[in-house]
Amino acid sequence: MQYLEGRKYVVQAIFLVVAMVFGARLFYIQVLDGSYKLAADRNTLQRIVQTPYRGLIYDRNHKLLVQNTPVYDLMVVPREVKRLDTARFCQVMQMTVEEVREGLKTAKTFSRVKASPLVQNLSTPELAAIQDNLIDFPGFSIQARMARAYETQNLAHTLGYVGTITPALMENPKYAKYQPNEFLGRSGLESFYEQQLMGRRGVKYRMVNVRGIEKGAFRGGEFDTLSVAGQDLHTSIDIDLQQYGEMLMAGKRGSVVALDPKTGEILAAVSAPAYDPAVLTGKGMGNRYMDLLNQKERPLYNRPLGAPQPPGSVFKLVNELVALQMGTVSPATGFPCNWSLVRCTHRHEYPSNVSIAIKNSCNPYFYQVMRTAVMRGRSRNAREDVRLGLAEWRRQVMSFGLGDKLGVDMGSETKGRIPKPEFYDKLYGHHGWNFRTIYSLSIGQGEMGVTTMQMANVLATIANRGYYYTPHFVRGIGNGGPLPEYQQRHHTTVAPQHFEEIIPGMQQVVDGRGGTGNYASLAQFGISMAGKTGTVQNPHGADHATFAAFAPVEDPKIAIAVFIENAGFGGNSAAPLASLMIEKYLRGKVVRKKWEEWLPGSADRFVKHH
Amino acid sequence: MPSSPARYSRSIDWITVGIYFLMVFLGWLNVYAASYSPDAPSNAFSLSFSELMQFNWFKQILWIGTAVVLIVVLVVIDYKAYDTFAFGLYGGMILLLLITLVIARPIAGSRSWLELGPVRLQPAEFAKFTTALAVSRFMASTNLRHQSWRDHLVLAGLTLLPPLLIIASNETGQALVFGAFLLAYFREGMSPLILIVLAAAGAILILALLIPKLWLVGAFTVMLGVVFLFNSRVMRHHLPLALSVWGIVVGMVFGVDFFFNNVLQPHQRKRIEVLINPSADPLGVGWNVTQSKIAIGSGGLVGKGFLEGTQTKFDFVPEQSTDFIFCTVGEEWGWVGSSVVIVLFMTLLARVLYVAERQKSVFGRTYGYCVASIIFFHFAVNIGMTIGLAPVVGIPLPFFSYGGSSLWSFTTLLFILLAIDAYRKQDLVR
Numbered sequence A: 001m002q003y004l005e006g007r008k009y010v011v012q013a014i015f016l017v018v019a020m021v022f023g024a025r026l027f028y029i030q031v032l033d034g035s036y037k038l039a040a041d042r043n044t045l046q047r048i049v050q051t052p053y054r055g056l057i058y059d060r061n062h063k064l065l066v067q068n069t070p071v072y073d074l075m076v077v078p079r080e081v082k083r084l085d086t087a088r089f090c091q092v093m094q095m096t097v098e099e100v101r102e103g104l105k106t107a108k109t110f111s112r113v114k115a116s117p118l119v120q121n122l123s124t125p126e127l128a129a130i131q132d133n134l135i136d137f138p139g140f141s142i143q144a145r146m147a148r149a150y151e152t153q154n155l156a157h158t159l160g161y162v163g164t165i166t167p168a169l170m171e172n173p174k175y176a177k178y179q180p181n182e183f184l185g186r187s188g189l190e191s192f193y194e195q196q197l198m199g200r201r202g203v204k205y206r207m208v209n210v211r212g213i214e215k216g217a218f219r220g221g222e223f224d225t226l227s228v229a230g231q232d233l234h235t236s237i238d239i240d241l242q243q244y245g246e247m248l249m250a251g252k253r254g255s256v257v258a259l260d261p262k263t264g265e266i267l268a269a270v271s272a273p274a275y276d277p278a279v280l281t282g283k284g285m286g287n288r289y290m291d292l293l294n295q296k297e298r299p300l301y302n303r304p305l306g307a308p309q310p311p312g313s314v315f316k317l318v319n320e321l322v323a324l325q326m327g328t329v330s331p332a333t334g335f336p337c338n339w340s341l342v343r344c345t346h347r348h349e350y351p352s353n354v355s356i357a358i359k360n361s362c363n364p365y366f367y368q369v370m371r372t373a374v375m376r377g378r379s380r381n382a383r384e385d386v387r388l389g390l391a392e393w394r395r396q397v398m399s400f401g402l403g404d405k406l407g408v409d410m411g412s413e414t415k416g417r418i419p420k421p422e423f424y425d426k427l428y429g430h431h432g433w434n435f436r437t438i439y440s441l442s443i444g445q446g447e448m449g450v451t452t453m454q455m456a457n458v459l460a461t462i463a464n465r466g467y468y469y470t471p472h473f474v475r476g477i478g479n480g481g482p483l484p485e486y487q488q489r490h491h492t493t494v495a496p497q498h499f500e501e502i503i504p505g506m507q508q509v510v511d512g513r514g515g516t517g518n519y520a521s522l523a524q525f526g527i528s529m530a531g532k533t534g535t536v537q538n539p540h541g542a543d544h545a546t547f548a549a550f551a552p553v554e555d556p557k558i559a560i561a562v563f564i565e566n567a568g569f570g571g572n573s574a575a576p577l578a579s580l581m582i583e584k585y586l587r588g589k590v591v592r593k594k595w596e597e598w599l600p601g602s603a604d605r606f607v608k609h610h
Numbered sequence B: 001m002p003s004s005p006a007r008y009s010r011s012i013d014w015i016t017v018g019i020y021f022l023m024v025f026l027g028w029l030n031v032y033a034a035s036y037s038p039d040a041p042s043n044a045f046s047l048s049f050s051e052l053m054q055f056n057w058f059k060q061i062l063w064i065g066t067a068v069v070l071i072v073v074l075v076v077i078d079y080k081a082y083d084t085f086a087f088g089l090y091g092g093m094i095l096l097l098l099i100t101l102v103i104a105r106p107i108a109g110s111r112s113w114l115e116l117g118p119v120r121l122q123p124a125e126f127a128k129f130t131t132a133l134a135v136s137r138f139m140a141s142t143n144l145r146h147q148s149w150r151d152h153l154v155l156a157g158l159t160l161l162p163p164l165l166i167i168a169s170n171e172t173g174q175a176l177v178f179g180a181f182l183l184a185y186f187r188e189g190m191s192p193l194i195l196i197v198l199a200a201a202g203a204i205l206i207l208a209l210l211i212p213k214l215w216l217v218g219a220f221t222v223m224l225g226v227v228f229l230f231n232s233r234v235m236r237h238h239l240p241l242a243l244s245v246w247g248i249v250v251g252m253v254f255g256v257d258f259f260f261n262n263v264l265q266p267h268q269r270k271r272i273e274v275l276i277n278p279s280a281d282p283l284g285v286g287w288n289v290t291q292s293k294i295a296i297g298s299g300g301l302v303g304k305g306f307l308e309g310t311q312t313k314f315d316f317v318p319e320q321s322t323d324f325i326f327c328t329v330g331e332e333w334g335w336v337g338s339s340v341v342i343v344l345f346m347t348l349l350a351r352v353l354y355v356a357e358r359q360k361s362v363f364g365r366t367y368g369y370c371v372a373s374i375i376f377f378h379f380a381v382n383i384g385m386t387i388g389l390a391p392v393v394g395i396p397l398p399f400f401s402y403g404g405s406s407l408w409s410f411t412t413l414l415f416i417l418l419a420i421d422a423y424r425k426q427d428l429v430r
Helices: A002-032 A035-044 A086-093 A097-110 A124-131 A167-171 A188-192 A194-198 A239-248 A285-294 A312-326 A354-360 A363-374 A382-398 A421-428 A435-443 A452-463 A496-511 A574-587 A593-598 B005-011 B014-035 B056-076 B079-084 B086-103 B123-141 B149-168 B172-187 B192-210 B213-230 B232-237 B239-263 B266-276 B285-297 B325-357 B362-386 B404-422 B424-429
Strands: A045-050 A064-076 A116-122 A140-150 A162-164 A183-185 A202-208 A214-217 A233-235 A254-260 A265-272 A467-469 A474-477 A489-491 A530-536 A544-551 A558-564 B114-116 B119-121
Touching: A002 B172, A002 B285, A002 B325, A002 B362, A035 A045, A035 B285, A064 A097, A064 A124, A086 A097, A086 A124, A097 A116, A116 A124, A116 A140, A183 A188, A183 A194, A188 A194, A239 A254, A239 A265, A239 A574, A254 A452, A254 A574, A312 A354, A312 A363, A312 A382, A312 A435, A312 A452, A312 A496, A312 A530, A312 A544, A354 A496, A363 A382, A363 A435, A382 A421, A382 A435, A421 A435, A452 A467, A452 A496, A452 A544, A452 A558, A496 A530, A530 A574, A544 A574, A558 A574, A574 A593, B014 B056, B014 B325, B014 B404, B056 B404, B079 B086, B079 B123, B079 B404, B086 B114, B086 B123, B086 B149, B119 B404, B123 B149, B123 B172, B123 B362, B123 B404, B149 B172, B172 B192, B172 B362, B192 B213, B192 B239, B192 B266, B213 B232, B213 B239, B232 B239, B239 B266, B266 B285, B285 B325, B285 B362, B325 B362, B325 B404, B362 B404, B404 B424
Parallel strands: none
Antiparallel strands: A045 A202, A064 A116, A064 A140, A162 A183, A202 A214, A233 A474, A254 A265, A254 A558, A467 A489, A530 A544, A544 A558, B114 B119
C-alpha cells in the first residue's frame, strides 16, 4: 500500500495547476487587458454634455441682431405610453385625434424605445399650459433647448444659420467633439466663428445602474466641468445701412459692399435676392432650406464674396495706377481715342490727360496705358515681351487684393481671377498669343474675375492712398478686439502720390460736367465723392451695371462697390444706388426720395431698349 | 470522549480552524459589499430586526452564528459516531432527497429547496458530507485494491445515487460535484486510467467544438502514425488496441454533436456555447459571463476598494452575493485580493490533505480526501465560471458565497474531519 502514498503529490499537483491557471488568467484580465475597465465605464458611466449658451451677435451700434430663445419639444417614447386617455390628451395638448395618431405612428417607426419629438418648437406659454398635466401621461416628456432668434430680417447671408451637424461634417477633425444631431453654425459668421460662439461644453458624469437609473455623481463630481457660454460677436455691420441696401436691391440680382477704409470693417454686405434669416430656424426649416436651394434666383448664394465677375471700367483705375507706378505713363500723358483699337463708350473730348480719360471712361486710352505697361521691350520677341510684361503687371495688380482670397472672416469667399501668362499659354500655346489677345483686361473685361468685396476693397485702398486692411465683419469678439490678422495694413506696390494723381479724375466722374457718374453726386450736401462707373459686357444678356466710390475725398469714411446684374449702364442704376447708401451712412438719413422710390424693383427698367 | 477539555483543544487542528474563520470573515465582508446599497440608511442600528432581515449581509451574520454552534456540536459528538452512523446518515439523506423531490415547490426551475417557515434548505448540500462519510466507511470496510466486482458496483451505487436524485430535482450543478469523489478514490488505489480517459474525453469534447472536426481527426491520426513509426515493434503487438482507440476517438469527435444536441438540455448547451464564445448569447447566459468578467477585469491590480465596486453594486453582475461572489472580490480587491483568496484556498486544501494523510485509519484518510476534493471542485468550477474558464454551473464558492445551506454544509464537511482528526491517536487501538 505504501506506493499509493505517492499519489498525494498527483492530487496536490492538480490543485496547484488549477490555482496557477486562475492566477495567470486573473492577471491577464485584471492587469494586462484594459478593455474590461473601459467596458465597466461604458456600463455605469453616463456622460451628460451640457451645451453652452451660444454667443450673441450685435451690429456696430450695439444693436442686437441674433439671440437665443428657449424652445420646447414634446417628446414621446412609444413603448412607455400606457393607457393613454386620448380625449384628455387632445384637450390638454390642443391637438386633434388625427394629429396625435399620426404623430405616434411616426414616432413608432423611428423607435419604440427612444424619445422622438411629437410636437416641436413649443413656445413658453404653450409649454406652461401642458406642463402640469404631463405627469398624467407616462411616456411623454418635454425637452428644452436653445434655438436662434433673429432681431433683424436682413443680413441673412452674412449671419448664416445654425443647424444640426451632418454626417459629412462629422468626418471633419475640426468637429471631432460634436455629437450626432448636435447644432452648429452651418454657414456665414455662425460657421466661421463657431468656436468662439459655441463656448465650452460642460460635462457631467453620472453613474447609472443596470436599469439606467441614476445613482449619483461619479467620484463626487470630480471630473465634471461647467459649461462656459460662447463669446458675443460685435460685427462692424451698420444694420440700418444693411437694411437700406437690401431694400434698394429688392427685385434685382447683385451685390453691394460698403467698407470703412480706415479699418477694413464691412459696413454692409448686400446679396440680392435676400431672404429672412428666421426662415432657416425652427419647425420645417429643412423644407424651407430646400425651397431656397431650388429657386432659380439662387437666394442662398452669397454673391458679394462668392460671385466673381469681370469688373468692367472700374478696373481702369487699377490699370492706370500700375502704369503710373511703372513710370510708363504720367498723369499728363494723352492718348487718342482711337476707335480702331477698341470701341469707346461714347464720343467725347480728346483725353489729353488721365482725369479726362477717367471722367469719360475712354476705352482706347486705357488700352494704350496697359500696352505701355506690359510691352516694355524686355525681349526682342514681342510675344515674349507681352508674357514677361503681363507677369509683372499681374504681380502689381494682385497687390490690390485681387486674384486671391482676401481673407475675409467668411468661409464662402472665392479667389476671383487675374490671369497668368501660363493661362493664355494653355489656351493658345506658348507664344501663341500677343497683346491683342489680352487687351480686354485693360478695361476690366475678358478672362478677369473680381468679387464685389474685392472691388470695394480696391476703392478703400484708393481712399487710403495705397494700403488696405483686410475686410472683416467682426470688430470685437467677447470683450476683445477683432482677430489679429485684421489689424495689419497691406500696402500695394503703388506709391501714395500716384493715388493722388487719379483721384481728381474720379471726382470728375461724379461731379464734373458730363461725368459718367453724375447721378451719384452728393455736391448738394457738400460731400465730395470719388467714383468710377462700369458697364460689364455680358454674353448672356443685358450688360451688368457697376459703380464704385469713396467719400468724402479728403477724409474717406466709406468705400462702396455696387454690382447689379443686367441693369445696363452703370451710371443709371449702380451710381445712384451707391450714392443713396453713402448719403444714408454719412448723413444718417436720405432726403432724395425720388431716387429712393425709383431704384427698388426689377433691373429691366434701367436698360434702354432699342 | 476527551479525557479533559485542555487535551482536547490541543488535538484540534487550529491552523485549519484559523483558515476557516478567516475565509468566512472575508466572505462576509464581500457579501456585505455586494449587498451594500449607498441609498440605504447608513445607520444599521436604527433598523428593526425585520428590516435588517432584508439584507443578505445581516442574514449571513445569523448563518455564521449558527455555524459556530454547529461546530461546537460537531466536535463534541463522539468521533466514533461518524463512523458508526455513516450509513444511517446516508440513508436519511437519501430519504430527505426523495421527500424534497415530492414536496418541493419549484424555485428558479429546480425542485431542490425545502421550506421550513422562513428558512430554506437545500438537502443537496448535505448529500455531500453524508455521501463522503458513507463511501469512506465502505472504503474502510473493504480494500479497494482487492474489492470484488460486487464491491465496485456498491461503491459506484453509493456515489451515483445522490447525484441522480439531485439531477431529478433539476440541480445539475450540485450533482456534478460528486465527480470530485474520483480524486479520493484515486488516492485509495483507483486506476489512474479512469482519470486520464475522463480528462481526454473532456479535452476531445472541447476541441471538437473549437476546431473543425476533420482537422482534429487528421491531427490525431498523424499523431498515432508517428507513435507507430517510432515504436513499430511494440505497436504491432497492440494493433487491435491502437485501432480501437483511434475508432473511439473518431467516434467521440463526431458524436459530440449528437451529445451536444440530443443529450444536453438547451440551457446546458447554451452554457457551453457561451464558454467558447461569450457573444453567442449576449443578453442571456452570455450576459452573466461578460458582466462577470467585466467586473473582475475592471478591478485592476489592487481593486477599486471596499464598497467601491460599481459593476456589482449597480446590479450588472447577476447572483452577485451567491454564485458570483468572486466578482466582488475581483472588482474591489483587484488581482492582489483575488490572489489572496486563491492562496487561502490552496493553503486550506494543502492543510486538509496534510490532515488526511496523517490519519491512521482508511476511513479518516478517505474522508479527508473527499473533503479536499469537494472543496476543490467548488473552487475550480465557481471561480472558473466567473472568469470564463468553466461553463456557468450554479454552485457556490465555499465559505464565501452567501447562504445558510452552503455555509452549514461546508462547515459540517470540514469540522467532521477535524473531529475525527482530534482523536486520531486513540485510533491506534483499532
